[in-house]
Amino acid sequence: MFPKNAWYVACSSDEVTDAPLGRTICNERLVIYRDGSGSAVALEDFCPHRGAPLSLGRVVDGKLVCGYHGLEMGCDGKTVAMPGQRVRGFPPIRKFPLIERYGFVWIWPGQASEADASKLHHLEWAESPDWAYGGGLYHIQCDYRLMIDNLMDLTHETYVHASSIGQKEIDETPTQTRVEGDEVITSRFMEKVSAPPFWRMALRGNGLADDVPVDRWQICRFTPPSHVMIEVGVAHAGKGGYEADPAHKVSSIVVDFITPETDTSIWYFWGMARNFKPGDAELTATIREGQGKIFGEDLEMLERQQRNLLAHPSRSLLKLNIDAGGVQSRRVIERLIAQEEPASVAAAGA
């Protein structure tokens, strides 16, 4: 269960080329490619002739050509031509609303008539030259909500990521959770702690001492349908913490776009945006490698948690204070799904 009238990341801009990309999101099989003008296009991955996947075809002169019998598909989902055929009566295939922005391709898997570009949130870090971004993609066999829970409750860092970003003080410091419209924010501020290894690396990367006490913060923001961005950072202790002058801190935004593939699998786009030394490509690579390793530690836990939950479908889980971020995020999601349902029913009846 996921909202369908929402913008999801289907792929990074890099993944969209002349070679069509087949990818399932929200249970819809898509083919994504660049047309003649270089614009990204997302269609159903289904040739109206005989059902072949168009993603096995090629883009020729900006048109998607089916790799089976040469049907030429237009970027509106209507067949343009086919050798030896009149194509006017061919049934169209679905074209999915698409926005390419911030280095990603955003897809609206629900009703096209409801697609609203203004609902795509602004991402300052993705457009400003003061920021650098690096990230990657994991395919994980779990319900997308388990990943939201994971990211809205960072106490797991102490256990899952003990050797990199975990530290005992995360557990010991309570969080505060608030809901602002459809946004859920869970914050934790730690004072005078040792920086764990990942942050010591980041301090050094920004030319700061790594062996002094720091103030550390984590501000997790859920926004629908399934994005979690987390402001994280450390400042030399007593310099103002989150509010400290840039000369005394390193901070960044952990970026998590969680796109359901099916009901129990996801495409997990993870990354980190930072506003220090944005031009240092080597630092970007170092951080990306470190983050990729850390975030890879969650995979087995989430996949085995999913299997456990499927084996015990009737068991209800605890909702502790630390779970407030995930619990509130799920409430937002449920409200959005409920809002869609009449539209879906109407559509089904049409």
Add this chain to the structure above:
Amino acid sequence: MFPKNAWYVACSSDEVTDAPLGRTICNERLVIYRDGSGSAVALEDFCPHRGAPLSLGRVVDGKLVCGYHGLEMGCDGKTVAMPGQRVRGFPPIRKFPLIERYGFVWIWPGQASEADASKLHHLEWAESPDWAYGGGLYHIQCDYRLMIDNLMDLTHETYVHASSIGQKEIDETPTQTRVEGDEVITSRFMEKVSAPPFWRMALRGNGLADDVPVDRWQICRFTPPSHVMIEVGVAHAGKGGYEADPAHKVSSIVVDFITPETDTSIWYFWGMARNFKPGDAELTATIREGQGKIFGEDLEMLERQQRNLLAHPSRSLLKLNIDAGGVQSRRVIERLIAQEEPASVAAAGA
């Protein structure tokens, strides 16, 4: 859905040895072996004692001995002996009507009482010394009818086999389809075209110039239950095309025996029979290797087409003029299945 009262290729003669072969065809699990006289035998792959697969056993003195507890199965499906047992009351297992001919083992998976050897078509190329044959076997996860469609519409060669046998003129030249009883014939004749790489190789193999315009033909013949044989060839242009004197052409028959394994998987026996240089074993090997590579290009397309169709069960596909061969073949198949049904019902009630 497939006719069961029909002859299907279960394996090549080479595959039948003293070591029993287990193979599922038309949803029936078979064990195939040679008995004491060297005759191929096909039985249910199920020991009446404890259900072990007989294909894990051995042939000893011409009798199939179960590899679990030594039951000796006769070639009529009746237990011959078992150490320390009286076997008279043992339930028989099914024996499948079988004809070994043309280098293949043909099985009748339906009602044995309906098996009719005269329904096995004559294959001139398989018996005459003027012809040579080479071929292979692919296991593919698709409905057998998708492979029939594939072979009865060769416009796909232009796209799937672009570097070997495809050429633009295939698309541009219309086909003619006619039905003769249970046989469906789709023909295409191209004039004054360049020979594509595979045919240039074949022209050279027959000692003919490969750099001159040729006339090319493709005559696809479907015969029930699921066999497609295609007369293909090229002649130096203006020498009479299909009717040209053998001195000016190379021609062959593409042989396709498509045996359903389950509802969505097949054993695909492919090969080529030629009537030039039949004694040239090296040429046979060269052609076989080239054909194997070309026919391997269809696998991913067919398997992914199948998955797409399973994901969209209610969607109907187009039936264009180029699809006429497949459409007519499916009509023949449906008619045969419909004819069988009363017999099946009667059998079930018996």
Add this chain to the structure above:
Amino acid sequence: MFPKNAWYVACSSDEVTDAPLGRTICNERLVIYRDGSGSAVALEDFCPHRGAPLSLGRVVDGKLVCGYHGLEMGCDGKTVAMPGQRVRGFPPIRKFPLIERYGFVWIWPGQASEADASKLHHLEWAESPDWAYGGGLYHIQCDYRLMIDNLMDLTHETYVHASSIGQKEIDETPTQTRVEGDEVITSRFMEKVSAPPFWRMALRGNGLADDVPVDRWQICRFTPPSHVMIEVGVAHAGKGGYEADPAHKVSSIVVDFITPETDTSIWYFWGMARNFKPGDAELTATIREGQGKIFGEDLEMLERQQRNLLAHPSRSLLKLNIDAGGVQSRRVIERLIAQEEPASVAAAGA
């Protein structure tokens, strides 16, 4: 279908360490570990917080700590602590009755209130210094009853294990089966036969001539829920057979603890206990290696038998005299399951 109120081997003692072990037995997912006192503990492998598998956690100071968010589970299935939480209201998880004895961990997957240590049979060979034991574990995709059948009818040795312990005389010598309470005993005594390779190795290992006629015996004992122990041995012919003086024979007990994992898969603990040269570790290793190889020969047969039976659910199998041991064992099992059912119904209604 298996009795749940019974003692099953879940793992060997060696497998239980500070690193929690996740294992499913009788469709229950367990986590097994050693607590602070070194005692083995078996709990549900399900963290009451968010359903993570506790087997991904660690044992710290004798307490099982969930690897996701640090919940500390006590060995009684009640949460001891969790960082920043009051845990008094946390729902307990199931603790499974457990006995560690004879080098194995025995679990009672049924109702804890019914657990009865006196129902765990005494195993003389596991406690006496006169005996040595070596064994291993196989994971097999079959109903546990197929393995019981296998072990209660050793005629299969002639076919499945032809090169090691099989010999024609097994087939030719009838067995006797008797039921004593819940125990089923099938015996076979062969006189003046050649020792097959495994037994020649054992004779040499005990310093006895291996090239003289021997008397050989096999006494298979089934005890509930699914244990089969087989007294096997050979004595120089004419020295009294099974009753011969130890100076003239080699004998041992084949040990088979067959634990259902699911309805169609098992954990198969196999081994051999011998009462000659118990201190000879090299001999133990040699026998273990030979037995492991021999017992591995059954795997493909059992897994493919299982698949055949699933494909033919309505077909009934033969029950021959050689099958009497398995048939009687299944009767005992069915009786025990039937006895449980009222208790299960009561439990479900509670």
